[in-house]
Amino acid sequence: xxxxxxxxxxxxxxxxxxxxxxxxxxxxxxxxxxxxxxxxxxxxxxxxxxxxxxxxxxxxxxxxxxxxxxxxxxxxxxxxxxxxxxxxxxxxxxxxxxxxxxxxxxxxxxxxxxxxxxxxxxxxxxxxxxxxxxxxxxxxxxxxxxxxxxxxxxxxxxxxxxxxxxxxxxxxxxxxxxxxxxxxxxxxxxxxxxxxxxxxxxxxxxxxxxxxxxxxxxxxxxxxxxxxxxxxxxxxxxxxxxxxxxxxxxxxxxxxxxxxxxxxxxxxxxxxxxxxxxxxxxxxxx
Amino acid sequence: xxxxxxxxxxxxxxxxxxxxxxxxxxxxxxxxxxxxxxxxxxxxxxxxxxxxxxxxxxxxxxxxxxxxxxxxxxxxxxxxxxxxxxxxxxxxxxxxxxxxxxxxxxxxxxxxxxxxxxxxxxxxxxxxxxxxxxxxxxxxxxxxxxxxxxxxxxxxxxxxxxxxxxxxxxxxxxxxxxxxxxxxxxxxxxxxxxxxxxxxxxxxxxxxxxxxxxxxxxxxxxxxxxxxxxxxxxxxxxxxxxxxxxxxxxxxxxxxxxxxxxxxxxxx
Numbered sequence: 144x145x146x147x148x149x150x151x152x153x154x155x156x157x158x159x160x161x162x163x164x165x166x167x168x169x170x171x172x173x174x175x176x177x178x179x180x181x182x183x184x185x186x187x188x189x190x191x192x193x194x195x196x197x198x199x200x201x202x203x204x205x206x207x208x209x210x211x212x213x214x215x216x217x218x219x220x221x222x223x224x225x226x227x228x229x230x231x232x233x234x235x236x237x238x239x240x241x242x243x244x245x246x247x248x249x250x251x252x253x254x255x256x257x258x259x260x261x262x263x264x265x266x267x268x269x270x271x272x273x274x275x276x277x278x279x280x281x282x283x284x285x286x287x288x289x290x291x292x293x294x295x296x297x298x299x300x301x302x303x304x305x306x307x308x309x310x311x312x313x314x315x316x317x318x319x320x321x322x323x324x325x326x327x328x329x330x331x332x333x334x335x336x337x338x339x340x341x342x343x344x345x346x347x348x349x350x351x352x353x354x355x356x357x358x359x360x361x362x363x364x365x366x367x368x369x370x371x372x373x374x375x376x377x378x379x380x381x382x383x384x385x386x387x388x389x390x391x392x393x394x395x396x397x398x399x400x401x402x403x404x405x406x407x408x409x410x411x412x413x414x415x416x417x418x419x420x421x422x423x424x425x426x427x428x429x
Numbered sequence: 430x431x432x433x434x435x436x437x438x439x440x441x442x443x444x445x446x447x448x449x450x451x452x453x454x455x456x457x458x459x460x461x462x463x464x465x466x467x468x469x470x471x472x473x474x475x476x477x478x479x480x481x482x483x484x485x486x487x488x489x490x491x492x493x494x495x496x497x498x499x500x501x502x503x504x505x506x507x508x509x510x511x512x513x514x515x516x517x518x519x520x521x522x523x524x525x526x527x528x529x530x531x532x533x534x535x536x537x538x539x540x541x542x543x544x545x546x547x548x549x550x551x552x553x554x555x556x557x558x559x560x561x562x563x564x565x566x567x568x569x570x571x572x573x574x575x576x577x578x579x580x581x582x583x584x585x586x587x588x589x590x591x592x593x594x595x596x597x598x599x600x601x602x603x604x605x606x607x608x609x610x611x612x613x614x615x616x617x618x619x620x621x622x623x624x625x626x627x628x629x630x631x632x633x634x635x636x637x638x639x640x641x642x643x644x645x646x647x648x649x650x651x652x653x654x655x656x657x658x659x660x661x662x663x664x665x666x667x668x669x670x671x672x673x674x675x676x677x678x679x680x681x682x683x684x685x686x687x688x689x690x691x692x693x694x695x696x697x
Binding site (some may be wrong): 158186190193217402409 | 431447475516579583586587589600611681
């Protein structure tokens with residue numbers, strides 16, 4: 144495996160690291176894996192996870208490009224920057240163009256953490272070269288069953304003596320959620336992001352559009368919002384009525400925090416992602 | 430171009446650097462920036478990037494680098510040790526010196542400052558100015574803080590208390606050596622941290638180096654009258670826990686650091 148830091152982009156403003164498999168390990172795939180920033184964290188990723196993922200994937204034969212989006216990490220802003228989300232999507236297109244030229248690939252998988260997942264999702268909607276996306280802690284919605292599970296947990300934690308407090312809090316939350324739903328038709332709230340959050344209906348619509356484009360999707364959820372997303376069955380609870388679960392892959396990892404801190408969490412995360420990429424690559428002949 | 434990625438060191442043992450070339454000529458004092466480790470490196474990356482950009486704008490050539498086994502550099506994270514990191518730093522300094530210019534200014538924060546101080550003592554050509562922001566001088570205390578932060582971070586992230594999380598999620602009790610805040614602390618680094626000794630200020634000043642030492646330790650702050658004009662001890666106005674995963678209400682780029690690094694401090 145070899146790595147090289149590169150400068151690319153129309154304005155030569157983007158910095159990235161290309162990871163290339165050793166000749167004897169290449170799988171001759173025409174697919175490269177893209178990794179980018181999570182929030183303001185540089186291209187190394189939270190807890191250096193992008194580096195570990197890229198090197199493991201390269202060991203499996205997949206070339207990778209991890210890069211810093213405009214203004215983050217080592218990358219500069221272009222001379223005339225666009226609004227942030229659009230700029231980041233443009234940066235991702237530039238990353239694909241650069242990887243296509245350097246690595247002789249024509250299709251891509253993108254792994255997105257949190258805000259990076261939003262970029263991967265939006266990119267997949269507009270660029271057919273993106274064949275698959277791993278979305279970690281992307282939009283998170285609460286189901287009714289999730290709310291019940293959460294309040295049951297709180298009750299166990301605080302004990303019967305404080306039941307009135309728990310009930311009062313639950314009623315307060317329920318009233319506010321009802322008010323919001325009446326106002327906006329929202330099925331839940333997403334506490335994780337600053338960019339505008341679609342309603343569950345809107346999000347499900349976008350997912351189905353990607354599935355109609357034949358994009359493979361892996362949804363991964365950490366345990367960081369136990370009051371909102373708190374069970375392996377919740378994906379089915381939320382998306383079953385849209386007929387989505389049978390067409391995608393999803394995994395709830397309650398012991399994994401949003402930054403993937405523990406060694407066990409990192410092992411589980413890396414294993415889930417890399418094995419999925421490998422299996423889909425075989426099935427889909429990327 | 431004004432920003433150039435470079436490889437430093439011989440093939441097979443090279444590591445990654447980012448060189449900011451000066452925006453104007455003639456170039457001022459070349460600057461070498463020393464990263465801290467692990468989560469502190471992640472958390473302070475925007476600070477180091479901002480410092481490099483600002484120094485570049487006023488005419489300094491600046492080199493940031495990732496020690497082997499860290500950041501984007503190759504190498505085994507579990508094999509890190511201070512001796513290797515000092516060796517990498519000296520190689521980076523040699524590389525920066527190829528561009529000529531005055532004696533260098535070195536800046537480091539936390540363990541980055543500790544490594545910078547050790548490198549300054551070992552260097553054949555020590556820096557003209559050393560800016561040490563909150564260096565780690567008590568390694569066992571530093572390890573204790575990492576362990577506490579590891580427990581605290583998981584408890585906050587997963588909204589539970591540590592003992593419950595340990596039993597429900599099967600978390601291991603954090604330890605040194607071990608895996609803390611997402612990074613390996615291998616046996617060699619653990620031994621180095623536990624064996625850290627306080628900085629020898631007379632030794633640093635004996636290298637004809639100007640030293641700026643920023644700390645929130647009252648004992649360190651009372652030293653400036655003893656060591657003369659080449660030694661400046663400053664109190665940190667708003668201490669920040671660089672081990673924390675998020676900036677929360679603190680600044681990504683504290684103005685006091687920027688002002689200190691950008692200020693001129695020539696040998697008297």
